[in-house]
Amino acid sequence: MNDVTTVERSAPASLGQRLLGLMEHYRGGESPLAVPVFYRLAGPLDHAALRAALDALVDRHEALRTTYETSRRRLVQHVHEPRPVPLESLRTDGTPAALEGVMRELVRTPFDLGVSPVRATLLEVAPEESVLMLNIHHLSTDGWSGGVLAGDLGRLYRPGGSAVVPRPERPPMQYMDFSEWQRDRFESGALTGQQEFWRSRLAGAQPPALVGRPTGRADGAQRPGTHTFDLPESAAASLAEICRSRRTTTFAAGLAVFASVLHTYTGDTDFGLASMFANRLRPELADTVGFLTNLLVLRVKMPQRPTFQDVLEATQDIVFDALGNQEIPYHLVPQAQGERGAGLENILFQVMAGPEYQLSLDGLEVSQLAPPDGSGSRFDLEFALIPERAGVQGIVWYDQRRFESSWVRRLVDDFARMAVHVAEHPDRPVGEGGRR
Structure with a gap:
């Protein structure tokens, strides 16, 4: 595992993550375990505010700054301290075929789970039109989480200001809290x-x-x-x-x-x-x-x-x-x-x-x-x-x-x-x- 930031805590994978880890291992390559969401943005985008909002999003949710490794045939998750989210910017032809081709290639790009489960890309289509891709590995998200993240990102994006977002309040339970609670229930026979x-x-x-x-x-x-x-x-x-x-x-x-x-x-x-x-x-x-x-x-x-x-x-x-x-x-x-x-x-x-x-x-x-x-x-x-x-x-x-x-x-x-x-x-x- 790449020690890109200090590890705050580590724990075995949850029950559901174990299955996903096996699927990732045997499928490899073009993984269907990517969970991408694409948003078309029309209007004057404040790039600095977007970067700050993404950083605050990762600060708020531990799952977005969790890396994964296999140790003694067991999948282990490591939560890291908050760090900036790389936001890659690409220019692309605005035609539907060209845009879909770039989107497809972005989805097919495999994750390095020893570095990050999150990739953010901004596709610049026109002077005031772009497409934001948030691609998160399934080990760190699910359908419900996607709605939570969309709501949080909207609240954290503050255009026209200093691009410094106050540290957001964190949820009462982070994912590792859940996985530890779940493991206790399973091992206790509950x-x-x-x-x-x-x-x-x-x-x-x-x-x-x-x-x-x-x-x-x-x-x-x-x-x-x-x-x-x-x-x-x-x-x-x-x-x-x-x-x-x-x-x-x-x-x-x-x-x-x-x-x-x-x-x-x-x-x-x-x-x-x-x-x-x-x-x-x-x-x-x-x-x-x-x-x-x-x-x-x-x-x-x-x-x-x-x-x-x-x-x-x-x-x-x-x-x-x-x-x-x-x-x-x-x-x-x-x-x-x-x-x-x-x-x-x-x-x-x-x-x-x-x-x-x-x-x-x-x-x-x-x-x-x-x-x-x-x-x-x-x-x-x-x-x-x-x-x-x-x-x-x-x-x-x-x-x-x-x-x-x-x-x-x-x-x-x-x-x-x-x-x-x-x-x-x-x-x-x-x-x-x-x-x-």
Whole structure:
């Protein structure tokens, strides 16, 4: 490890970080463990104020100044004293193709985790237009953390002043506090009951039998694909109606629609779908930045020829149970592995909720850009919904070795059609099977 600054404290990796560390080791190269966010900034940007805000952000959150090394086959995290964040500036052609090409290369650049888990880059597109990239390794962030960081950065950016930001107040719990608390609970046996719950619930579970490409999974490196979409207004309204009339959440309703589509594709009535749970059970963790999220596998069991009401009841039950057992990540559940080639965790559904990634900077018009095509995912197929005031957006990340782009587009279209159908006919069978 590079001793770039004094180490404040060290500790073994958290339960979730251990899995990410293994993935980083075996994948290498173009890691899907980068979590980049791109913001287009229009207006007079104060570069000194932005640098000061980034430095203050790293001061506030220990996870952003944590380095990682493997010691005796164990991943160890080291928190360092605050230090300036290098902000690289690049000029680029403002055309969409050129901009996306630069963004893609930035995402593909591997991290040196012995130096920093954070990279910040400013792409200068025009005299008063630029794109800010914040790329953080997944070991140091998760979806919830992205919202926390966007809010903090907006408050810390103070243009037109001395560019000196007062030292920000730090959250009551830093990430290493969480990982130590989590390790104590695990080693004391406090989480044994949750392990047993998942072992029993997932015994014999299988992933959905999606056909995908005729050749199935290929060997070699993942070939990442990305498909972004806006859910049609009728489908978004139908999801909202399901939530209202059935008194459920967007996550449970969306999961039920997604499971209904998979049932029509496969004929399966019992399968596991992965999802991410925030795992922030203590109020002190609301502003903590780090990888707290746990990957869970939700087993959806429905009767033969299920109605949407059957599917929704199944998803509501498992989501409710999962909320009370979200401290154990899937990879620590004994014997919870599927037998259809791909593991249970490889088909994932999520709703990106919690703090949003919206950034507001004084004097600037800020808009978030979609990730570049081919950014990648840790999963074979990741289907994500993003509820917004104007409707519902979505992103599908997929492995092109297994799924063709045309198949993914059809999946999105079928999800939209299914949402409208089940909202209007919740007591009719959702499908009669038939593989695609």
